[in-house]
Amino acid sequence: MSNAAEWHRRQLVTCDAEAERATETFRRTAGRTYVPLPPLRKVLNEWFRRGWCLAAIQRAWEVTPDDRHQRRGDPLGTRSKPGSTRGATAWERRWTRLFPPRPPRTSNASGPGAGTNSAAAERPAVRAGAHRIEVRALEAVTERKLPAVLRLRDWLRFAHASGYWGTANHVRRLLARAYQDAGEPDRAAALLIQAARLKDADELARATGDRYVDVRHDLTAPAYWVPAAAFRILAVQADRVPDDHVNEIVDAALDVLDRHRAGQLQDAPFFSPSLALEATKAAAALAGRTTIEQASRLLDHLEPSVPRGLDHSRDTDDDHVAACVAIATSHSALREAAVAQLLDLLAQTRSGVAHRVETSASELFSQHPDLVRPRLAELAAEGNRHAGALLSLITDEPSEAQLTAARAAAVELMAASKNTAQSIGAGAGAGRQSLLALHLPPEERTPLVRAQLDRAASPYEPGTNRSEYYLAAAALSDGLEDVDALFEEAMGRADDARPRDHRRRIEPVRRAARPAPLRGRAARRVRFPAARRHSGIGRPHGEPAHG
Template identity: 45%
Template sequence: MQLYGVRGQSQYGLDVVGTAPDGSRHGIQGKRYRTFTKLDLTKAVNKFISKRGNIPFPIARLVVAAGCLAERTEITHELYRLQDLHTDVQIELWHQRTISDKLRNRRDIVVELFSEAVADAFCLPAPLHVVAAPSPDRVTLADALLYGPAEITGAAQHLAGADNLSSTNPLSAVAELEQAAKLLAEGGFTAHATVVLDRRAVLLTQADEHDKAARLQDSAFWSALEDGRHDDAETHARNLKKNANTAVSKAFSDIAAAAINIVRHPLGALPPQLEQLRTDSTELSFAQLLILAAEDAAIDPSNTWRQDNLAALITQANLIEGSPSDGAVLACKLRLEVASLTGDWIGLLGKARKHQVPRDQAMLIYARNAMYHAERGESEQAEASWADAMTQACLNGQNGAAAEYVAARTFIRVRFRGPIAQNNDHQLVRSLRAQSPASTSAERFEEKAMRALLDDKPHVAVPLLRALHRAAYSAGAWVQLDRARRLLANVYGSAGESLLAVKLHVLGAQSKKAASVAKEDPNTYLDVREFLSSPAYWVAGTAYRVLAAEADLIPDNDVGFVTDSALSVLDDAAANKLQDGIYDSSAWRNAITALAALAKRLPDEHALRILEHSRPWVPREPGRHRRTDDDHVRLCAGIAFAHPVHRADAIDQLLGLLEANDSAVSRKTEHAMADLVQQHPEMVRERLARMTADGNPYAARLLLLITGQPTEEQLIAAAAAGERLRKPPTSTAHSLGIGTGAAGQALLARVLPSDERRELARHQLAHAAFPFEPGENRSEYYDAARILAHDLDDVDDLFDNAMLHAHNSTPSRGDLLNNLGNHPLGMFRMTGFTVDTRAHALWLAALLARTDEQKQEVRALGYLLIGSTENADWYIAHAFQALDLADADHDLAFLASQPHWALRSLAALIWTRSADAPANIGSLLTNDADPRVRCTFAEGASSSDNPAAPNLREILLTDPCHSVRQGARR
């Protein structure tokens, strides 16, 4: 919208012209009259119509605007006549009332032309329709998008001048480029300014100023690395190498090449010594290389590069302390690395507290000091230093950094005090981050890395994640550092770098993931003993969790060290000297888990010490559970089996846990004691009898294992169990029950007469066929029938019924109900329940097979069911084992090549019992990837008549797994 013409010019009946959003042209003819008549309207329109041919653009809409009222009927009639006469143009009449109505909703115009007071009285009480004038920088940016930054900022003429001078006077061209870069930077286009400055190096090279060109390329190289532009950094490194014509330029090139090797290598390629790269002309660049290497070495806690180069770090910091430019900043970073290694923070903290360094350096000193204490479990010192870092960050206007330090302080509080320690810190973090919208280099690294992982490019993601780790470590941002460790550990784990993955998980207190990585490779010992002495409980605790997961792989010479360290944790806890947490990474809980996993390998004196610690865990109030119950049972069972001198004490504690008569710990104890009871009946008989008399069903079932002729009390208990086994299932469409207890009742009822047991077994199969019984319950009924009928004669009807169940793949209604709401994205999910129970029924059928035809029928169906579910092969292996293994010799090669370890273990049994089994299959099983298969083979090879067995046994005696070596020694 603009005025059309100036005073004295012909305006062709228009005062104002403008362009509508649709591109059409509109015109306004203003009439400042006291009165406005029909004739005035006619003259105004005719003037425009007669002159519009002189206007070089079409006018689609004509508005006649009168400053007075124009509401008389003749004026309205004339307006309609003119509109009908000139249909090619839209004619409108605005007068005082219509203009006022339009202005009532445009308070901004009224305020501009009149005043706030007039607007208050005149305008409607509605939200302002204000289009605020943009700030100058936004106008510049918008224009730059249309015309280019160089044109808007005035840099274009300098760039053109540089082009004209580049061939004749390159040094003058450099000056023009510097002026252009200055204008671009002042206009906010720093990226464009950087590109312009990069051109200077080319011109300086043309002018034979190789050293100056190298310094420019070196500066651009480190700027690109810090910003995460690794490709740009490599370009600068190549340019440095291409133009390395002098000693100085070659020194810069060598430093850049070393830095690129560090940055690009997925595991960090750190040369042992870097001193040969240092020259007097490259002090600052060499300092940056040392800082990069030190920060990269910090990723792997076992890397000793920083310790090996401590003297170089100190020397370089001293050399550049007083250097201009970035010398003081780089010296501070070098001294931070030295302090992190030596623990000597007095000098740095003194400078920060006395305000002898700028705020940004003081902030770094406090933050790194806080992280140093946090990594050592020193909560109070860490919180205090992070509070100082927060203060410095806020005073320096770095609210994003302050948010990171608040988050880190919360993180350490939660580690020691639990989630309640968060208070309102998360709200403070959000507020600070809202005041710092600009992203940091660490956030950019993380974003690029996540994008690479999303695109399934781990080789691209790892260097970026290492850069994220370096940035977070350098800034003392502990939460970001923890995130970088977890991301790196996940990628390293999936790439087969198990040891580094486990170490990063240990530092990040990811105990479950660390143990999972250790279990994924059951033949590689991941040595994390160095972390057991960490003062941070979560590091030591996670290390114990890893060692528990790989207990079978710990070398014999290391067992004593691990168990002694774990016992020292228990000693500290007993003396109230242990600093520990409540999470999965608890040092105390995981030390017990490690001792339980190593129970059969404990030195005798260590077995005695742990039994002394565990004795107070036995007595308990009814219904009370302890977090140590599972490990306590495993620990005592292992000691009872492996340490005869301490067997009585261990069994005494197990019986104490059994005496609790609690469904959780007592059931676990019953399962763990079954073999012990049968091996040492006189040590347990009297106490089991007393518990049985007190109504303890767990003791009653164990007592039956060592009872020849059942007592009257046992017969009464068996009859009662039989009655419970006869009761029909209670699951319906409205109420689904999980768990039947049928197997436990069958153990009590197995002393009943044969006919009664046969009848009870029929009941179990009938119960399994109920429509609303889920697979979890069916499997228990099959187990109960197996316990009751496995040794009976005349069971053809039971066999036929079991085979019907083994053939039936249709899920019951109970299975379908169990799967309701099991969408992987749902908030409510039920997992871990058995649905397909055909293999369970097949095992029962195998135990009931009495004729060759029946056994062949079981074997044929078993081969069809292999791989039908995740756990089906385990039951199929037990079914085949219940048949005559001699008949399976011809299936040896097939079973030895199956994916599931249970079937390969069955092949190992078949091989060791056959004198004619091929040696190549034996060799294959000896080198099986699963130690359970090798252990089965080792136990059988000791007594095998196969001529190849002795040589294969010798191989197994050097196996990395203790259980395999132990089996081969028998």
């Protein structure tokens, strides 16, 4: 080993000791709600210095196989003690696997720098195919070979030893994908949780089908991004969570919200997953299966999110509405409190949460009209169009004004779309118009269903408009028995991703306009005919509300 490598070895030992001391100081001085910058900066500097020393040792250790065999006895001074040859050999084998030698440079001896290159050319040839560890790992991943997992694990160990945290998270993602392809979602989930890859964890939880990935052991981890990613996985697979796991998960989420309200939660939502937001999402997804005490605590945490300014929305709006609807449906003792929060959210006409309440709570309001009719009438009198649409659903005999509004909505639903290859807009308003048109007799609603499905078949409609058309068609088809063929045709057309004509090749928003599988109420209506009576957003004229 050269003097330079020996010097780097000593520097590495010093860096290790300093990094450990700095890390311990950082852990001891770190507060609960903030990250002290000086200790953190010192830790990062020491680990960066450590990685630089490792890179220097790698350059010094790039020798040929023959030289490496000759120097095997005393790498980096490991034979300072008698009987340490075995440890030195293991040390060399491990570092040789992490840092394979580079091939020598070759060039024309008469060119510039011929002396240096000729000296390199005199060295013994290294074995063919020697590459860096990351290159070999990526090659195995590309070829989808089984050794990819082993090579990725070696790369991950090297990233940890070097302090390359960004590289470590990148390798975790690749290794998680390899485990997922091998049918090991539990191992893949553990890696994605450690790397705080929420989007990838969300996709993994959706791709596991009916398999439940148990990540409860990560809910109490000290690093806030670990339980945040675990809560996301549990929220996505809420319908697969066993009954005996629900209370533990909800209690953990409520404890996080308690610490958040008390100002004792270590969280950094601007740079990484928000623990408080993901805990709210998980608790809302399981709100319908909680105990009455847990549901009451969840409502208490959600209540401060109701008031807001003009044109202001919150990240928890969707989960807030879903939790209130689930609690009002499952717990009769808390129904009045949950409905009160929904009505208060509905009153926020300058916020997108009002539309969410209109589409998500319409069935709940139809089942309990006496509980919401006075407040809906008050909001409708103030000009709240969302409240007016919901009020029309719970009225037994529509008034002349409601019939007039239903016919006007039918005209809008039958109108041709204005989207073309040159101009594409989002926001069709078909969902609200379908609620108003529910007062029309069945024979007048059948053409409206056909018109919405034809709209969704247009190659110039973005995905948001298509989803709205499908939901509107499902709502209008409630109580109709002659529209099954229309939905079956729509599902077959949506599953076909092949271009149907030359217009698809000149489509400027090809990705958004590509047909997507029918989802939501329209798909459930066709696949589960027994649930037709409960699949629509509202109910047709003259039919009593569902009990």
